[in-house]
Structures are given as C-alpha cells and as structure tokens.
Amino acid sequence: MRAALLQEFGGRPAPADVELTSILPQEVRVRTAATGICHSDRFGQVGGNPTLEMPVVLGHEAAGEVVEVGSAVTTVRVGDHVVVAPAGSCGLCRWCSRGHAQHCQNLARTREAGAPSRLEADGRPVTQFVGIGAFAEEMLVRESSLVAVPPELPWETAALLGCAVITGLGAVRHTAGVGFGDTVAVIGCGGVGLSAVQGALLAGASRIIAIDTMASKLEVARQLGATDVVDASRDDAQAAVLDLTGGVDHAIEVVGRPATVQQAFGMLGVRGTATVVGLPHPGDEVVLPATALLQEKRLQGSRLGGTSLRVDVPLYAEMHLRGRLQLDPLLGGTIGLDGLADALEGIDSSTAARTVVTF
Incomplete structure (x- = not known):
C-alpha cells in the first residue's frame, strides 16, 4: 500500500510502499478514506517529540471502512x-476508572516489546504516529482507537x-465546564478553536469572543456562533477582550505558545479559568502575575x-446529522497524498480551518 513516509525530523513526508503485517486478535484493519491535517502532525514532523522513532507515518485524525x-x-x-x-x-486502569480516559496508563498504542511492528518498509519497522499512522491507504490499529x-x-x-x-468541543x-450565561474567549480559530466556539454556543455562553490573525477564520467563527471577533494581527487581543467584557469567565487557548497562554490568563475576570488546549513545545515557560491568583484565577x-x-x-456524529452541530464549515480543501508535504509546511499560514487528505 502507499503511505506518506517521513525519514527524518524536518524532512518532507513522501509517498512510499509500506506493508501491513499480520493482524493480532485485538486489532482492526481499516481502509482509510480521509485524514485531517493537524498541527500535532507538524509538531511530530519537525521534532517536537524527539523520542519519535524514524521512519514514521504521520496522521491521526481519520475515518475509513473496516x-x-x-x-x-x-x-x-x-x-x-x-x-x-x-x-x-x-x-x-486508575484513570479510566475515574472517568479520565485521556490519561489512560495502558494505551497500548504500539505492540508489546518483541512483537513485529504493524508497519514495515523494505523489511524495516515503521512507526505509526500515536499508534495510528493515518496518512496511508490502510491502518492497522487497536480496537480501542x-x-x-x-x-x-x-x-x-x-x-x-x-x-x-x-478536542475543541471537549x-x-x-475540561472547562463552561456554563449557561458564561463569557468565553477562544484564542486560535483553526479546526480545534472553531469547535470550541461551537461548544461554547451549545453550552449557552452569553458572549463568545473569537480571536485569530486571519480574517477568513474569524468570519467562520461568526457563522458558528461567535458574538465578537478580534483580529490579533491588528489589535491587542488581551486589551480588546478586557474592553469588551471586563474579564471573561473562560479563555480557551488553542495556539500553544507562551505569549498566547499569558494572554489567555490576562483576559480572565475574577474566578476565571484559562484552559490551554494548544500543544506547547518542550522547554516553553509561562510567566504569570502571582497577585492575580488572589482573585482565584x-x-x-x-x-x-x-x-x-x-x-x-x-x-457528535448524531448531532451533526440532526443539524445541531455544524462540521462542514470546518472543512477546507481536500488533497491527495502527494500534496501532504506542502500542506504540512503551510499549515500555520493556511486560511482553511482543516485541510483533509482523501484516498
């Protein structure tokens, strides 16, 4: 089968022939139909996780047929x-039993030590990004995935x-537990941020402020329920939110940079909560004003x-089919596997909420 194979950090994934090994009892083989391109894939491509073994097939947001x-x-x-x-x-496990499956201690994304890799290329093991590797014509994954x-x-x-x-709606x-009548600011209006905007609308937020540097994404945010938008390429986002609300109950940060995390915290009102969704880089540090903690932020x-x-x-699938959750506005262009490398390199400047690789 064909897959986009990344040979080294900072390289460009290129289509290559990859083989699936024999299926194990707890696994499922899926013919991939579509895979979204996420910042986490770019993070893996450029070495954000230096323990990721090469070569690797990136991709983790997918749909297909068993x-x-x-x-x-x-x-x-x-x-x-x-x-x-x-x-x-x-x-x-302990965390699954507590209702926090996102911290599962027994993910088993990869096979046990000594077992053959699920993917091979020219007889060499190939890593599946987060145990999935969805930029490929087929996937072999655990049933729990x-x-x-x-x-x-x-x-x-x-x-x-x-x-x-x-991620965004959740x-x-x-995580944030936005309540009816709360005020919410969302920093970053890609696919995750726009999903957070819809989540705030569904939760009954009284005011939803969308913040981004691209006018096209802010326009989609308005369509999905944002009551106000702030163009961060022109305006001081923190000052604008404080001017609009005096401080929000919730700030949802979806960029993953120290500066925007600090902005999110600075937008809060008394007893407000900033929730960081964006993926930080190793070594990133955030400096916060300690006196703000006295306001129970x-x-x-x-x-x-x-x-x-x-x-x-x-x-969420049922809500979309019943017209209660809008997913189509999140979709940007569709590309083939040959266009993946360019799409990953241009993801930060993309005007689309989500570009999707189709098979």
Missing part, C-alpha cells in the same frame, strides 16, 4: 464506517471527529478535550 477484524474484536465488524482517533483507552459512526456521515466530515472536534464541555490544561471516544464521537 476491512478485517482480529479474533478478539467485539465492537466493530467488517464494513463498518469508523472514526479513528488518538483517544483509545483500556477502560480498566476507533468507534463506529453512521454510514451516511461523509468521510471528510467524519475524519474531523478524530481530533479537531473532540475542552469546553469536559486558574490556569489548567486539556488533553484531547477529556474525550470518552465511544460516548462522544457517536453523540
């Missing part, structure tokens, strides 16, 4: 349409449920939006 199941698989069958996400969990969705859900739309939607719903992180894969993805 073509083979292992003998121990019980939740899906051949022919099912599925969303594949980095939100798998064992369901039994996927969930069935209605077949009427378009492939490109379904793929977004694998990361962007569950951060508002599960809080800074917290969000991992995958606190998602419960088997509960949240089918719920």
Whole structure:
C-alpha cells in the first residue's frame, strides 16, 4: 500500500510502499478514506517529540471502512464506517476508572516489546504516529482507537471527529465546564478553536469572543456562533477582550505558545479559568502575575478535550446529522497524498480551518 513516509525530523513526508503485517486478535484493519491535517502532525514532523522513532507515518485524525477484524474484536465488524482517533483507552486502569480516559496508563498504542511492528518498509519497522499512522491507504490499529459512526456521515466530515472536534468541543464541555450565561474567549480559530466556539454556543455562553490573525477564520467563527471577533494581527487581543467584557469567565487557548497562554490568563475576570488546549513545545515557560491568583484565577490544561471516544464521537456524529452541530464549515480543501508535504509546511499560514487528505 502507499503511505506518506517521513525519514527524518524536518524532512518532507513522501509517498512510499509500506506493508501491513499480520493482524493480532485485538486489532482492526481499516481502509482509510480521509485524514485531517493537524498541527500535532507538524509538531511530530519537525521534532517536537524527539523520542519519535524514524521512519514514521504521520496522521491521526481519520475515518475509513473496516476491512478485517482480529479474533478478539467485539465492537466493530467488517464494513463498518469508523472514526479513528488518538483517544483509545483500556477502560480498566486508575484513570479510566475515574472517568479520565485521556490519561489512560495502558494505551497500548504500539505492540508489546518483541512483537513485529504493524508497519514495515523494505523489511524495516515503521512507526505509526500515536499508534495510528493515518496518512496511508490502510491502518492497522487497536480496537480501542476507533468507534463506529453512521454510514451516511461523509468521510471528510467524519475524519474531523478524530481530533479537531473532540478536542475543541471537549475542552469546553469536559475540561472547562463552561456554563449557561458564561463569557468565553477562544484564542486560535483553526479546526480545534472553531469547535470550541461551537461548544461554547451549545453550552449557552452569553458572549463568545473569537480571536485569530486571519480574517477568513474569524468570519467562520461568526457563522458558528461567535458574538465578537478580534483580529490579533491588528489589535491587542488581551486589551480588546478586557474592553469588551471586563474579564471573561473562560479563555480557551488553542495556539500553544507562551505569549498566547499569558494572554489567555490576562483576559480572565475574577474566578476565571484559562484552559490551554494548544500543544506547547518542550522547554516553553509561562510567566504569570502571582497577585492575580488572589482573585482565584486558574490556569489548567486539556488533553484531547477529556474525550470518552465511544460516548462522544457517536453523540457528535448524531448531532451533526440532526443539524445541531455544524462540521462542514470546518472543512477546507481536500488533497491527495502527494500534496501532504506542502500542506504540512503551510499549515500555520493556511486560511482553511482543516485541510483533509482523501484516498
């Protein structure tokens, strides 16, 4: 099969022939239909995680059709349409038992030591990014990394449920716990940030302020429920939010830079909470005014939006099909595998919420 293979950090993933090894009892083989391009993929490409072994197939936000199941698989069958996400969990460990599957201690994204790799190229093991490796014509993943969705859900739309939607909407719903009447600022209006805007709307937020440097993304944010927008390429975002609200109840940061994390905290009102969704780089440090803590302001992180894969993805799929959750505005262009390298390099300047690789 063809896959986009990255040979070294900072390199360009290029189409290559890759082989799947034999399926194990707890695994599922999926024919990939669509895979969204996420900043996490770019993060892996440039060496954000130096322990990532090369060569690697990136990609983790995907949808496709089940073509083979292992003998121990019980939740899906051949022919099912599925969303594949980095939100798998064992369901039994300490954190899963507490309802925080995003911190599962037994992810088992890769096979046990001594077992053959799921992917090989020219006889060499190939790493699957976060145990998925979705920039490929097929995926071989653990059963816990996927969930069935209605077949009427378009492939490109379904793929977004694998990361962007569950992360952004989940951060508002599960991590921040935005309540009816709360005021919310969202910093960064890509696929994740726009999902957070919708999450705030669904939660009944009284004011939703979208912040970005691209006018096109701010316009989509308005369509999805933002009551106010701030163009951070022109205006001081923190000052603008304080001027509009006097300080918000929630600031959702989706960029992952120290400066925007500090801005998020600076936008808060008394007892406000800043929730960091963006992926920070190793060594990043954030400096906060200690006196602000006397106003009971809080800074917290969000991992995958606190998602419960088997509960949240089918719920969001059903909400979309019933017209209660808009996913189509999140979609930008679609490309083939040959266009992946350019799309990854241009992701920071992309005017689209999400570019999707289709197969």
